[in-house]
Amino acid sequence: MSKKNKEKRTGSLGIATAVAGAAGGMTIDRRQFTKVAGAGAAAMAVAWQQACVQVSDTGKVSAETVRTLLDAQGPRGIYDNAEEFERLRRAIANSARIANELRAFPLSEDEQPLTIFRRG
Amino acid sequence: MQSTPIHFMTVREQADLLSSGEITSVELTRHFLDRAAELDPPPFELPSEPRSDHDGMLSTMVTIAREHALEAAERADDELRAGRRRSILHGIPYGVKDLLDTDGIRTTWGSRIFHDRVPTRNAAVIDRLAASGAVLMAKMSLGEFAGGNTSSALNPWKLDRTSFGSSSGTVSAAVAGLIGFGIGTETGGSIVFPASSVGASGLRPTFSRVSRFGCMPLSWSLDKIGPVGRSAEDCGYVLEQINGFDSRDNSSTDRPFAFRADPGSMRGRRLGVHRREFLLTQSDHNRQVFQEALDVWASMGVIVEDIDLPLYPTGALFSTIVTVESGTIFEPLFADGSAAGMFSFNEERAAGWMAGRMMSASDYLTAQRIRSQLTRESDEVLSRYDAVIAPTWPNGAGLREVSDGWPIPARHEWEPSGDFDVSTPRLNYIANLVGHPGLNIPCGFDPDGMPLCLQIVASPFDDQDALDFGMSFQNETDWHLRRPEYPWRT
Numbered sequence: 001m002s003k004k005n006k007e008k009r010t011g012s013l014g015i016a017t018a019v020a021g022a023a024g025g026m027t028i029d030r031r032q033f034t035k036v037a038g039a040g041a042a043a044m045a046v047a048w049q050q051a052c053v054q055v056s057d058t059g060k061v062s063a064e065t066v067r068t069l070l071d072a073q074g075p076r077g078i079y080d081n082a083e084e085f086e087r088l089r090r091a092i093a094n095s096a097r098i099a100n101e102l103r104a105f106p107l108s109e110d111e112q113p114l115t116i117f118r119r120g
Numbered sequence: 121m122q123s124t125p126i127h128f129m130t131v132r133e134q135a136d137l138l139s140s141g142e143i144t145s146v147e148l149t150r151h152f153l154d155r156a157a158e159l160d161p162p163p164f165e166l167p168s169e170p171r172s173d174h175d176g177m178l179s180t181m182v183t184i185a186r187e188h189a190l191e192a193a194e195r196a197d198d199e200l201r202a203g204r205r206r207s208i209l210h211g212i213p214y215g216v217k218d219l220l221d222t223d224g225i226r227t228t229w230g231s232r233i234f235h236d237r238v239p240t241r242n243a244a245v246i247d248r249l250a251a252s253g254a255v256l257m258a259k260m261s262l263g264e265f266a267g268g269n270t271s272s273a274l275n276p277w278k279l280d281r282t283s284f285g286s287s288s289g290t291v292s293a294a295v296a297g298l299i300g301f302g303i304g305t306e307t308g309g310s311i312v313f314p315a316s317s318v319g320a321s322g323l324r325p326t327f328s329r330v331s332r333f334g335c336m337p338l339s340w341s342l343d344k345i346g347p348v349g350r351s352a353e354d355c356g357y358v359l360e361q362i363n364g365f366d367s368r369d370n371s372s373t374d375r376p377f378a379f380r381a382d383p384g385s386m387r388g389r390r391l392g393v394h395r396r397e398f399l400l401t402q403s404d405h406n407r408q409v410f411q412e413a414l415d416v417w418a419s420m421g422v423i424v425e426d427i428d429l430p431l432y433p434t435g436a437l438f439s440t441i442v443t444v445e446s447g448t449i450f451e452p453l454f455a456d457g458s459a460a461g462m463f464s465f466n467e468e469r470a471a472g473w474m475a476g477r478m479m480s481a482s483d484y485l486t487a488q489r490i491r492s493q494l495t496r497e498s499d500e501v502l503s504r505y506d507a508v509i510a511p512t513w514p515n516g517a518g519l520r521e522v523s524d525g526w527p528i529p530a531r532h533e534w535e536p537s538g539d540f541d542v543s544t545p546r547l548n549y550i551a552n553l554v555g556h557p558g559l560n561i562p563c564g565f566d567p568d569g570m571p572l573c574l575q576i577v578a579s580p581f582d583d584q585d586a587l588d589f590g591m592s593f594q595n596e597t598d599w600h601l602r603r604p605e606y607p608w609r610t
Contacts, residue, residue, distance in 0.1 A: 048480050069478045078460045079474065084467070091471035092478060095443060098436045099483040105433060105490055113488035114341070114495065 044072035048096075052103075055096040066092055127155055127297035128603055131212060131354040132381070134300055138200065138211045145200070145211030148300070149193040149255050152213045153186050156258065156298045159606060176607060180273040180293035181258045182218045185225050189213060189257040196253050208357050210253030215299035217290050218259040219266055220345070221334040222246055229336045230262040230272060230286075233453070233461040243334025244369070245303060245345055245362045252361040260302060261289030264463050265450070266338045268310055275318055275517055276604040277570055282520040284314040287348065291320040294348050296604060301358055302348040307338045308438050308552050311346050312560040312575050316512035319562035319571030321590065321600055322348040323355035326580045327555030328373040330359070331366030339445040340371070341488075342438075342552065351600050352561055352590030353381055359583060375581050383588035383595070387421030391589065392505035395426040396544050401514035409564035409572050410511055416596050417589070427508060430497045432490065434549035440487040443476030451477065495554040502556065502579040507589045509576050510547040512560050516570025547577055557583040559590045562599040569609075571599075 047068040051061045066089045070076050078084050124133065126148065137143045160178045196211040221227050221239035223246075228234050246256065261272040263286035273288040275281040276296040283292050287304030291314040294302045304311040306324045315322030323346045330345045337343055347358030360379035366372045391414075398410050418424050450473055453459040459470050502508060551558050559576045566572055578585040594600050 044478060045480055048478055048483075051478075073474075073477055074455065077454050077457050078470075084471070087467055087471040088474055091468065091475040095439070095472070095475040095479055098439050099479060099486075101433055101436045102440060102483065102486050102490060105486075107486070107489055107493060111489045111493050113485040114492045115488065 040072045043068060047072065051092055051096040052100055055093050056100055059093070061089055061093045061096060063089065124601075125297065126151055128350065130351045131208060131301055131349060131357045134212050135208045135210070139205060141200075145193040145196040145213075145255060146190060148211065149189050149213045149257060152257060152299060153184065153189060156181060156184055156293075157186075160293070160296070160298055176279065176610075178274045178276055178279075178292050178296060178298075178608065179261055180289040180296070180298060181215065182228055182230070182261050182289070183226055183259040185222075185257060185259070188225060189255050192250075192255040196255060199253065206251065206253035207361055209249065209301075209361055211255060212300040213255040213257040214249065214301045214303065215258040215260045215290060215293055216246065216256065216303040217262050217266075217287050217305055219262060219305055219336045220246055220303065222256065222259065225256075225259060227259065230264040230266070231462065233458050239334075241334060244331035244366050246334070248362050248364065249303075254361070255300075258293075258299060260287070260293060260299075260304075262286045263288070264466050265469075266305060266307065266310060266336065267466060267469060268308065268313070274520070274608070275570075276608050277318060277517070278568070279608050279610045280519055281517040281570060282317060283517065284317045286310040286314070287322075288314045288317075290348050291315045291318050291322060294318075294320045294350060296606075296608075301350075301354055303358075303362070304346060304348050305335060306344045306346060306552070307342045307442065309548050311344075311348065312512050312548060312558055312573075315348060315560040316571070316573035316575075317517035319573065319599070319602065320348055320560070321350060321352050321355055321562070321594075322346065322560045323352075323359060323583070323586070324552070324558045325359055325363065325377075325583055326375075326557045328371040329363045329375065329377060329557075329581070329583065331364070331369040331372050333366055333368040337445075337449050339442045340449075341441060341445065344552075344555075352559060352587050352594055355559065356381060356584075356587045356591070377581075377583060379587070380584060381591070383592040385421075386417065386588070386592045388423065389507075389588075390423045390425065390505040391417055392427035392501070392508040393424055394429055394508060394510040394545070394547050396428075397510035397514070397547060400544060401511070403515065403566065405567050406511075406515060406572055409566075410574070413563035413574060413593070413597075414509075416593055420592060420596070425505075427501060427505070429501060429508075429545040429547060429550060430494065431543070431545045432494045432550070434494075434546060434553060437487050437491055437494075437553055438549065439472075440476075440479065440484060441491070443472045444479055444484045444487075445476075447473040447476030447479075491553055494550065498550050498554050498556070499579065502577070506582075506585045507576050507578045508547060509574055509589075512548065512573040512575040516566035516568060516572055548575055551575075551577045555580055557581075557586050559586040561590045561593060562602070563593070563597070564599060565602075571602075 220243035266286040268285040273292040275283040290302035311322045347355040356379040363377040365374040
């Protein structure tokens with residue numbers, strides 16, 4: 001593939017390069033990227049729900065769930081470190097506990113979320 | 121009768137001296153600069169570097185912008201000589217929390233990660249204050265990334281006490297007479313809590329009154345910028361200059377604020393008292409102080425009534441909204457690994473941000489829906505009163521602790537029961553979530569000589585009502601005129 005065509009397929013975001021870097025050098029196109037990203041987002045949503053259930057059942061979040069969440073959001077960074085990882089695990093458990101508390105709050109079905117987006 | 125030293129004067133008193141020509145802006149600015157250099161020079165080569173030894177200094181300032189200040193003061197004097205007075209703030213030196221960008225003057229956000237960061241633009245508030253003729257003299261210390269868990273500056277009333285977070289540098293300097301007035305920021309209590317710990321007058325304006333453009337965001341939907349001074353009147357004069365619409369801030373609203381320094385008659389005005397918070401302190405002395413303050417308004421003919429506030433999971437709402445928004449804002453720190461440079465006492469906070477990045481959008485929106493319901497309910501309560509009041513904090517400032525070299529609040533000293541009492545609604549947290557203005561004013565001292573304060577909350581855009589209650593109280597009392605003595609008590 002010519003350089004020009006390659007840029008056309010990957011667009012200006014450089015996402016193919018980024019994903020290829022994360023995938024160990026493999027080059028993928030936008031369609032493949034969408035699949036990978038979609039799977040990543042789904043994995044995060046599923047793992048987050050899993051974390052909420054685990055906290056509700058045991059008060060803790062499993063290391064495996066934390067790893068899934070961590071990998072779905074991008075590079076592990078400082079959380080590759082075991083001590084930091086455990087800190088994050090506690091923080092996720094706390095956030096999941098809070099999410100469960102808010103989900104249980106009685107709320108009118110007509111209630112809309114406050115967002116800062118508005119016109120006029 | 122001994123006259124008030126210049127550095128303890130209110131905005132109006134400083135302005136009167138300047139407009140009458142009794143003092144020039146250069147003289148006033150040099151006075152504050154020299155006082156700061158003598159009593160509280162930035163103690164560290166890298167100001168955000170952790171140190172436990174403060175050598176009796178308050179550590180209120182990250183950077184003193186001496187040359188910049190003197191040049192601005194000279195310009196202010198030139199204009200005054202030419203008969204041009206931009207505003208009541210013209211020629212008065214001020215300090216701003218080191219969270220707001222200042223062109224050519226480093227802005228660290230209180231973090232060693234950004235200790236060399238020098239912006240090439242001004243925050244909107246800095247431009248507005250420049251247009252009003254005020255003189256920027258210093259960038260004030262704060263908790264790293266506006267963390268409420270650290271009090272970077274010490275408390276001038278007693279050095280072993282916390283000055284809370286995160287605008288601690290601004291409030292301590294205002295009370296210690298190191299700046300003419302100050303600018304702080306608040307997400308969940310970062311103006312009023314530190315102001316309470318040192319007895320400063322501090323105003324959290326209505327959300328959206330003051331542009332946040334050029335200020336480090338912590339939470340787009342919660343952040344506010346507001347004035348700190350030595351009187352409620354000071355806060356009104358400053359808010360008048362910094363408020364206003366700004367298209368660069370999505371939250372900004374075109375509801376101009378014109379300050380009225382005379383509160384007028386208070387007779388017949390309605391003050392809602394959230395009595396349950398007055399009973400949180402276990403100290404009979406403190407309860408008596410708070411009651412005597414309420415009696416001051418009653419003696420003016422104010423109708424004082426006990427009220428209830430709705431009980432909502434405010435802690436959970438704050439945690440969700442702030443961690444999700446902060447997690448998004450500070451994502452680059454995690455992406456490039458620089459989060460490793462955060463102070464050790466902030467590691468839990470950083471982990472919370474990362475956890476916020478993993479929370480589902482649905483849970484974030486659930487929090488914002490609950491917040492919407494709370495807004496409607498609390499607006500309804502406020503609509504029946506001109507203002508609602510509660511102790512800003514039940515007790516005086518507690519002992520500070522040291523973590524990674526930084527003084528941090530010992531929360532158990534602040535909370536009477538040791539743990540946060542979630543069964544009592546807190547006016548401050550509700551008001552912050554729903555964007556109500558809140559004014560902190562001192563009303564007495566606890567048995568250890570630490571200030572006790574009240575927070576006066578008004579309906580959105582009724583900032584003047586909160587100020588009226590504050591000014592009328594300060595017209596009848598002198599708690600706001602009490603000053604800590606140097607050398608600061610240990």
